Amino acid sequence: MSADPSVPPAALSGEVRMPEKLADVEPVRSVRTPIRLEYDFVPGEASAGYLNAFADRKILGQRSPVDGAVLVPPRGVDPRHGAATPEYVELPDTGHVGGFCVTRLPIPGRDDLEIPYVSAWIHLDGADIGFLGLVAGIATSEVRMGMRVRAVWKPDEQLGRTAENILYWAPTGEPDIPVTAAGTNAWHAKQAAKEQG
Amino acid sequence: MAERLRADLVLEYPFTRTTGPVIGAFLTGLREGIILGIRRPDGTVLCPPTEYDPETSEPLTELVEVGPQGELESWTWVDPPRSQSPWDQPHGLGLIRLDGADTPMIHGLLVDHPGELFSGMRVVAQWRSERGGHIADLEGFSPQESPGTGQ
Numbered sequence: 001m002s003a004d005p006s007v008p009p010a011a012l013s014g015e016v017r018m019p020e021k022l023a024d025v026e027p028v029r030s031v032r033t034p035i036r037l038e039y040d041f042v043p044g045e046a047s048a049g050y051l052n053a054f055a056d057r058k059i060l061g062q063r064s065p066v067d068g069a070v071l072v073p074p075r076g077v078d079p080r081h082g083a084a085t086p087e088y089v090e091l092p093d094t095g096h097v098g099g100f101c102v103t104r105l106p107i108p109g110r111d112d113l114e115i116p117y118v119s120a121w122i123h124l125d126g127a128d129i130g131f132l133g134l135v136a137g138i139a140t141s142e143v144r145m146g147m148r149v150r151a152v153w154k155p156d157e158q159l160g161r162t163a164e165n166i167l168y169w170a171p172t173g174e175p176d177i178p179v180t181a182a183g184t185n186a187w188h189a190k191q192a193a194k195e196q197g
Numbered sequence: 198m199a200e201r202l203r204a205d206l207v208l209e210y211p212f213t214r215t216t217g218p219v220i221g222a223f224l225t226g227l228r229e230g231i232i233l234g235i236r237r238p239d240g241t242v243l244c245p246p247t248e249y250d251p252e253t254s255e256p257l258t259e260l261v262e263v264g265p266q267g268e269l270e271s272w273t274w275v276d277p278p279r280s281q282s283p284w285d286q287p288h289g290l291g292l293i294r295l296d297g298a299d300t301p302m303i304h305g306l307l308v309d310h311p312g313e314l315f316s317g318m319r320v321v322a323q324w325r326s327e328r329g330g331h332i333a334d335l336e337g338f339s340p341q342e343s344p345g346t347g348q
Contacts, residue, residue, distance in 0.1 A: 016218045016258045022231065028224040028330035030215050036281070037208040048202050108211050161202060 046076035049088065051161045057153055061127055063087045069128040069187070073163075093151035094172065095124035098183025102140045116140045121183060122149060122169055128187045137170035146182035148174040219248045222260050228330040232264040232322060234298045244298035264295035265322035266341055271301075274311040283333070289314055293338050295322075305337030313340065 043051060046062060050073045053060045061072035062085035070089050071078065078085050100120035107113070118140050121130030135143055137152070149169040159165050181189055216224060219235060223246050226233040234244030236259040244263050249256060269291050276287035289306030291314070307323055308314060319341040328334035 016222055016260055018222055018225075018260050019231070019233070019262050021262075022222075022226060022229060022233075022260075025225060025229055027218075028216060028221045028228060030213050031220075031224055031331060032211070032213050034211045035209065038280075039206055039208070041204045041206045043202050051202055109207075109209055 044076060046074040046085070050074050051163070053090075054163060054165045055159050055161045057093070057159065057165070059091045059093060059124065059151075061089045061091050061124075063089050070126055071129055072124060072127045072131050089126065091124045091126050093124075093153070093166075095122050095127070095149060095169075096177050096182060097121070097135060097143060097145055097147045097149060097169075098123040098130040099145060100135060100143050102143070118143050120149075120169065123183055123186065128190075130183060133166060134168040135170075136168035144176060145179050146176040148172045148176065217248060219246050219257070219260075222246070224330040224332075226260075226262075227332065227334040228328045230324050230328065230334075231262055232295055232335075233260045234263040234295070234300075235260050241299040242297060243300050244295055245302050261297065263297035267293045267295035267298070267320055267322075267338070269306070269314065269316060269318045269320050269338070270294050271316055272306060272314050274314070291320070291338065293320055304332075304335060307337040307339040 050060050059072065060074055061070045062074035062076070063070050064078040064081065064083065064085055065087070066078055066081045066083050069078070070091070071085065072091060074085065074088065076085060077083065098121040100118050102116050102118050103113075104116045106115055113134075118135040120133060120135045120143070122133040123130045133151075135147075135149065148171065150172045151166045152168050152170050153159070154165050154167055179185070223233050232244065233246060234242040235246030235257045236242050237250055237257060238253070238255060242261055242263060243251075243257070246260060247257065270293070272289050272291040274287065274289050275282060278285055278287060282288065283305055289308055289311065290303060291306045292301035292303055294301040306314060306320070320338040321341045323336045323339050325334055325336050
């Protein structure tokens with residue numbers, strides 16, 4: 001076997017020998033292999049607390065006991081440090097777009113979304129990480145990092161114990177926050193300021 | 198304490214993947230109604246073919262026709278069928294070592310009752326009339342003696 005990594009292995013370079021009777025047929029080059037997994041989701045304590053709070057139009061995060069970072073959704077643990085996060089923090093339904101993606105192609109299984117649509121990391125005021133949400137109520141070309149947004153909730157009678165209570169995030173019209181302070185940049189800026197005392 | 202939450206979730210991807218030349222050759226064979234194995238340096242034949250020798254990791258390149266008859270090495274009866282089984286009736290799955298191959302491949306067994314199956318029995322491939330280069334181009338394997346196989 002060649003030790004030169006720039007030389008593709010023979011099996012992947014197309015040099016296979018076929019029986020004569022298959023020598024002149026058009027080779028198969030791709031195959032459809034759909035996969036599907038159906039499962040029951042049963043949330044643990046932190047996720048259940050988060051979902052239950054949604055029924056009251058509340059968004060819960062948890063505070064890291066290590067450095068105070070507010071994590072949302074709460075997972076019961078700060079994954080950076082392996083530390084349990086028993087302290088809940090109620091967060092407002094306002095924040096900013098930390099980063100976003102405009103999707104222009106239909107995604108199988110999401111026929112409910114009209115394309116193009118914008119999915120974004122929503123950084124809630126008081127949270128130190130973002131969580132995913134749809135941004136609407138604005139032209140896709142107008143969405144920007146640092147844009148201030150507020151949750152648009154379902155009507156009260158349709159609220160359930162689900163994050164689907166938030167239909168989308170709409171611009172508030174407030175001035176943008178600077179990109180250098182948007183998204184996780186805010187956390188890094190905060191840490192740098194702390195180090196400088 | 199609040200009522201326990203649960204939800205039915207579905208994770209689904211409609212992958213289309215490129216095959217590479219070896220798996221592509223196997224699927225090309227299936228589309229043409231021919232089962233292919235691949236020869237190792239020691240002369241033994243793997244079916245289904247692999248891109249690399251499982252012991253030495255050497256690339257393998259020589260595809261050879263095997264079957265369509267073979268020997269049922271081992272089998273199981275699936276009852277009840279799973280939601281994603283190829284058939285919605287109880288059915289057999291077998292490890293079939295095709296004539297000319299040294300390793301068995303897994304596929305369906307076209308019999309109505311587990312009493313018709315025994316390890317070591319001779320079986321023969323049954324092809325679908327419409328084939329597109331997929332493992333399901335083979336409908337399955339039936340007992341070689343059974344009527345209608347034309348063997």
